[in-house]
Amino acid sequence: MHNQKPFFMRDPWEYDPQAPRPVRPDSHLGFDTRALHAGFHPLKNVEDFRSFVPPIVQSMTYPYQRFDKFPDYIYGRSKTPTVSVLEERLAALEGGEGAVTASSGSQALFSLIFTLARPGDNVVTSLNIFGEGYKQAATIFPERCGVGFHFVDDPADPNSWDREIDAKTRLVWVETPSNPCLSVADIAAVAQVAHSHSVPLLVDNTTATAALQQPMALGADIVLLSLTKFLSGNATVLGGAIVGPEALVEDIRWNTIEFIGAIMQPMEAWQMLQYLETLSLRMERHSANGQKVARALADHPKVLRVNYPGLPRHPQHRLAQQQMSASGGLLSFVVPGGLEGAATVMNNLELVVHAVTFGTSRTICMHPATITHEHMTPQERAAAGIDDGLIRLSVGLEDPEDVIEDLDQALAWL
Numbered sequence: 488m489h490n491q492k493p494f495f496m497r498d499p500w501e502y503d504p505q506a507p508r509p510v511r512p513d514s515h516l517g518f519d520t521r522a523l524h525a526g527f528h529p530l531k532n533v534e535d536f537r538s539f540v541p542p543i544v545q546s547m548t549y550p551y552q553r554f555d556k557f558p559d560y561i562y563g564r565s566k567t568p569t570v571s572v573l574e575e576r577l578a579a580l581e582g583g584e585g586a587v588t589a590s591s592g593s594q595a596l597f598s599l600i601f602t603l604a605r606p607g608d609n610v611v612t613s614l615n616i617f618g619e620g621y622k623q624a625a626t627i628f629p630e631r632c633g634v635g636f637h638f639v640d641d642p643a644d645p646n647s648w649d650r651e652i653d654a655k656t657r658l659v660w661v662e663t664p665s666n667p668c669l670s671v672a673d674i675a676a677v678a679q680v681a682h683s684h685s686v687p688l689l690v691d692n693t694t695a696t697a698a699l700q701q702p703m704a705l706g707a708d709i710v711l712l713s714l715t716k717f718l719s720g721n722a723t724v725l726g727g728a729i730v731g732p733e734a735l736v737e738d739i740r741w742n743t744i745e746f747i748g749a750i751m752q753p754m755e756a757w758q759m760l761q762y763l764e765t766l767s768l769r770m771e772r773h774s775a776n777g778q779k780v781a782r783a784l785a786d787h788p789k790v791l792r793v794n795y796p797g798l799p800r801h802p803q804h805r806l807a808q809q810q811m812s813a814s815g816g817l818l819s820f821v822v823p824g825g826l827e828g829a830a831t832v833m834n835n836l837e838l839v840v841h842a843v844t845f846g847t848s849r850t851i852c853m854h855p856a857t858i859t860h861e862h863m864t865p866q867e868r869a870a871a872g873i874d875d876g877l878i879r880l881s882v883g884l885e886d887p888e889d890v891i892e893d894l895d896q897a898l899a900w901l
């Protein structure tokens with residue numbers, strides 16, 4: 488009765504280095520136009536009513552009209568209409584062919600690696616990655632799935648990546664600028680290295696966002712996003728996404744997510760669509776404020792080091808200027824006295840909130856050594872630049888002078 492293969496039965500994606508890069512039909516439109524229009528046209532998308540804003544379709548099942556005709560949407564565990572608008576918009580902003588959302592950025596990473604790698608395979612990355620990503624790489628995948636991880640010595644050196652790739656490498660994964668030390672990797676150079684081994688490159692674009700950095704235009708094949716951070720911008724949504732070739736994202740959707748149920752929900756997708764409309768405006772302001780706060784900290788006598796790609800002293804400052812349009816709102820700095828020094832400063836901040844996230848409209852600080860990167864060994868933390876006195880600061884949209892004044896008075900307690 489069913490004479491065609493249903494769209495939800497997908498073959499595993501195979502990376503083909505020779506395949507031409509698909510060109511999106513909306514690639515002629517500017518970034519801000521895509522942030523407002525991609526995936527939804529008020530007069531084209533909805534047959535039964537006209538809505539200026541993409542509607543929330545909160546149904547978790549989609550009736551079949553006939554036994555042998557598959558509806559476009561089937562069940563809430565694979566895809567739903569509002570989430571599809573968001574996926575199309577994220578793909579448009581990153582310049583990718585397709586996107587699949589997840590219930591968090593960590594889940595998106597997990598679903599990608601779980602879909603791509605088999606026991607005996609490996610993934611090449613560095614220690615300059617977010618804490619939960621490190622935990623997946625260091626223990627969860629090796630111990631529970633038999634997938635190994637190679638950590639490169641120096642993520643800023645493309646040869647370092649080259650040395651770690653072997654015949655069983657399924658993915659090269661770069662986070663740039665990295666959380667929490669803002670190390671910057673050369674996307675184009677690492678893409679070239681990965682492609683010379685016929686391996687696809689994943690770039691985690693969470694800290695910069697597509698408003699400041701376009702990894703796919705520089706050669707990346709896949710982009711990882713936490714929607715929880717700057718993309719939503721106010722800590723009201725937990726979400727993630729993988730952007731990449733359509734065959735890959737549909738492999739993830741239909742062969743992994745459909746069976747483990749780790750998808751984003753319509754209400755969250757709808758909120759994300761509102762937030763993305765102001766992404767480039769917000770990133771511009773985060774960057775301007777980040778630059779001012781970074782400069783003030785760099786000039787402060789009690790601050791030992793500031794990690795911010797917009798400062799000329801940053802080791803990859805020139806590269807960051809080439810591959811990013813601005814430096815963003817995330818920075819970190821080291822105070823004397825290790826853990827105790829960091830605690831003194833953080834306990835005395837009045838305006839800046841101590842909380843576990845970044846990319847919010849309000850300025851937030853966090854202590855990576857004890858909160859997000861506590862699973863690393865002290866040696867690994869040292870190699871990644873995560874000192875006990877390191878404080879991560881996500882500069883928000885307040886008047887930067889007020890943030891600087893708050894930091895000044897808290898540093899005076901040292």
Ligand SMILES: Cc1ncc(COP(=O)(O)O)c(C=O)c1O
Pocket residue numbers: 591592593594617618619662666691693694712713714715716725726727
């Ligand atoms: C760079 C980066 N990527 C991905 C994630 C994971 O995102 P989520 O918190 O949404 O799971 C994080 C979280 O801190 C992150 O910093």
